[in-house]
Amino acid sequence: MDEVKHMVVSNVIPLASKITKHKLNGSNYYDWRRTIQFYLFSTNMDDHVMEEPLKDEKKKAWLHDDARLYLQIKNSIESEVVGLVDHCDFVKELLEFLEFLYSGKEHVYRMFDVYMQFFRVEQKVEFVTSYFMRLKKTAAELALLLPYSLDVKVQQAQREKMTVMIFLNGLSLEFGMAKTQILSDSEIPSLEEAFSRVLCIESS
The missing domain is CATH 1.10.4020 (DNA breaking-rejoining enzymes fold)
Incomplete structure (x- = not known):
């Protein structure tokens, strides 16, 4: 039973998992965004930046992947910034809001x-x-x-x-x-x- 539990836990990405050790702190947005983009492309998950949640039979798998990425990205953000994005539910929404905050167009x-x-x-x-x-x-x-x-x-x-x-x-x-x-x-x-x-x- 313990072996089965260990196998299940090992297949779940821990809450402490993050994409980069250089967490977003507000002043390093461009470097941080570039790292996140490379990661998404390298894992074939860049569709989560461009697409809304799926509505077909693949929805459950898509939401599972999105939730995993969401946690990894939030764990790659400093605590003082995380509070600003708590209202976001999906990766696309999270990254778009950070773009709005730190894009620099008129920041x-x-x-x-x-x-x-x-x-x-x-x-x-x-x-x-x-x-x-x-x-x-x-x-x-x-x-x-x-x-x-x-x-x-x-x-x-x-x-x-x-x-x-x-x-x-x-x-x-x-x-x-x-x-x-x-x-x-x-x-x-x-x-x-x-x-x-x-x-x-x-x-x-």
Whole structure:
């Protein structure tokens, strides 16, 4: 009886099972998402990202696989982030909500952080190889935040975002509140708007 129980338990993925030891903490979303995507493709489970729960005779098996993946992905997320996704029931829903939270399309704080990492990068005490790989990683994330476009208007908007970030970074400490307020917005303001908001705080 004990042998049978052991066989059954060994066939069930434990609750502690996770896809990556580098758990999602909010600031490492792009690396984490890439690892999850590779895992799903390597296990032929990428359909769980694109499809809704099946409604035919294969539904039970599909839901079983989805529940297993769901637990593995949740175990690959830090505890302070897990609470944000407790309302999600399926892998597709979970990953879509995380994409919404951390995609960076207008995740202003993350954009600011990546911009500053890129424009202020220096070797410090690292080996040249480590320094190079860190720069390459930051450049790749910056490319995701500012995807290449042939549209001149899109290019101009991207350049203005970069200028706004550099402007905010160069502000004196006395304008820390203005900087925080602007970075708390849902999208990056124009350079003129950012300047006007800082000016208002200076005059007050």
